[in-house]
Amino acid sequence: xxxxxxxxxxxxxxxxxxxxxxxPENIEERWKLMLINAGFRTVSHVAEFAEWLGxxxxxxxxxxxxxxxxxxxxxxxxVTVTDTKFNNVPARLYMPRKQSSGLKRAVIYIHGGGWCVGxxxxxxxxxxxxxxxxxxxxxxxSVEYRLAPMYxxxxxxxxxxxxxxxxxxxxxxxxxxxxxxxxCISGDSAGGNLAAAVAxxxxxxxxxxxxxxxxxxxxxxLQTLDLDLPSYKDNENKPILPKSLMVRFWSEYFTTDVSxxxxxxxxxxxxxxxxxxxxxxxxxxxxxxxxxKDHVYASPxxxxxxxxxxxxxxxxxxAAPLLVEDTKLLGLPVTYVLTxxxxxxxxxxxxxxxxxxxxxxxxxxxxxxxAIHGVLMFITSPTDLALxxxxxxxxxxxxxxxx
Ligand SMILES: *[C@@H]1O[C@H](CO)[C@@H](O)[C@H](O)[C@H]1NC(C)=O
Ligand SMILES: *[C@@H]1O[C@H](CO)[C@@H](O)[C@H](O)[C@H]1NC(C)=O
Numbered sequence: 357x358x359x360x361x362x363x364x365x366x367x368x369x370x371x372x373x374x375x376x377x378x379x380p381e382n383i384e385e386r387w388k389l390m391l392i393n394a395g396f397r398t399v400s401h402v403a404e405f406a407e408w409l410g411x412x413x414x415x416x417x418x419x420x421x422x423x424x425x426x427x428x429x430x431x432x433x434x435v436t437v438t439d440t441k442f443n444n445v446p447a448r449l450y451m452p453r454k455q456s457s458g459l460k461r462a463v464i465y466i467h468g469g470g471w472c473v474g475x476x477x478x479x480x481x482x483x484x485x486x487x488x489x490x491x492x493x494x495x496x497x498s499v500e501y502r503l504a505p506m507y508x509x510x511x512x513x514x515x516x517x518x519x520x521x522x523x524x525x526x527x528x529x530x531x532x533x534x535x536x537x538x539x540c541i542s543g544d545s546a547g548g549n550l551a552a553a554v555a556x557x558x559x560x561x562x563x564x565x566x567x568x569x570x571x572x573x574x575x576x577x578l579q580t581l582d583l584d585l586p587s588y589k590d591n592e593n594k595p596i597l598p599k600s601l602m603v604r605f606w607s608e609y610f611t612t613d614v615s616x617x618x619x620x621x622x623x624x625x626x627x628x629x630x631x632x633x634x635x636x637x638x639x640x641x642x643x644x645x646x647x648x649k650d651h652v653y654a655s656p657x658x659x660x661x662x663x664x665x666x667x668x669x670x671x672x673x674x675a676a677p678l679l680v681e682d683t684k685l686l687g688l689p690v691t692y693v694l695t696x697x698x699x700x701x702x703x704x705x706x707x708x709x710x711x712x713x714x715x716x717x718x719x720x721x722x723x724x725x726x727a728i729h730g731v732l733m734f735i736t737s738p739t740d741l742a743l744x745x746x747x748x749x750x751x752x753x754x755x756x757x758x759x
Contacts, residue, residue, distance in 0.1 A: 468545030470605030548576025
């Protein structure tokens with residue numbers, strides 16, 4: 357064998373072993389997902405390298421790459437799309453063109469991206485909003501909240517809250533022809549986190565008279581306390597969202613100080629003074645047997661009280677909506693929760709389902725056995741998956757019937 361072919365063989369083996377990730381058995385289009393995931397990992401490695409060189413923050417590199425997917429607000433035959441502002445917070449607005457008598461429904465959409473990346477203008481989010489507006493003949497408001505590391509908690513929460521509160525005014529609803537009894541807040545991943553937090557906080561806001569009909573939480577992140585749940589353990593290295601990246605997103609939401617990230621990575625970030633909060637995320641009670649498998653519940657290990665004092669945000673229910681008393685859940689709207697089997701955040705969603713049902717909130721839980729985190733992102737070429745289309749249709753179908 358010549359040197360050339362030997363090099364070629366070596367290179368192919370290297371590439372193949374780099375691309376190769378174990379993809380769960382029940383997932384379709386395995387090779388495509390593997391390639392997509394290799395792309396994600398490459399971006400992550402480039403970001404780590406740029407950060408190591410001191411050139412850029414890790415999240416800035418991710419942001420640069422995702423911004424390639426940004427689209428202009430282009431109207432089509434069905435939907436008029438504009439970039440606007442609600443009380444000074446930017447949002448992309450989708451108005452259906454179809455003539456209809458009577459008031460329309462509305463969906464306020466909060467995009468995902470770990471509070472650090474993403475945007476309403478990203479191609480898959482833009483498409484999802486168009487589909488929703490078109491299929492439901494509904495007004496869709498997709499919020500462009502500010503992101504970390506430039507802005508930390510509670511800026512993201514407050515931006516979303518500002519838009520929702522502004523939109524829910526009767527005068528504004530009249531202006532857009534929206535039925536005040538048929539409004540949904542919806543979000544995926546970090547957006548599901550923000551949607552759930554906003555829906556909770558609205559309950560205590562006496563200035564807001566209009567009630568949400570539905571909250572739709574799509575593979576949401578809902579708690580910061582236990583980053584060693586069975587789903588974190590089972591899916592530590594699954595495609596798209598490995599545990600290390602989720603830990604990075606969580607810590608970056610509150611601070612760029614790596615001490616929080618390190619403490620979270622070893623699940624020793626919660627101070628003993630906050631031990632009373634652990635009952636809200638006790639998976640031993642809140643997970644059905646099927647998801648516990650052979651995991652053994654262990655008592656929490658506490659960290660220094662310094663972190664909790666410096667970054668109280670990670671113990672705040674506006675960042676971690678599972679950390680509230682049951683009484684704070686009363687009055688929440690009908691809740692749709694989508695969870696994915698192969699997702700570190702799976703158990704956050706399932707525990708919220710259990711807690712909401714315990715206090716009598718109507719919950720519809722769609723658990724997708726063959727899905728990975730972020731599945732709704734994979735609806736645009738060349739990274740589209742049949743799975744992405746299937747789950748998007750399922751969710752929009754449900755909204756169409758129930759909103
Ligand atoms: C407009 O709506 C129709 C009917 O739902 C659909 O077939 C068509 O593809 C839509 N057009 C665009 C540009 O999405
Ligand atoms: C969690 O639940 C288990 C089983 O009910 C119980 O033994 C344990 O003390 C609980 N832990 C906390 C922190 O609430």
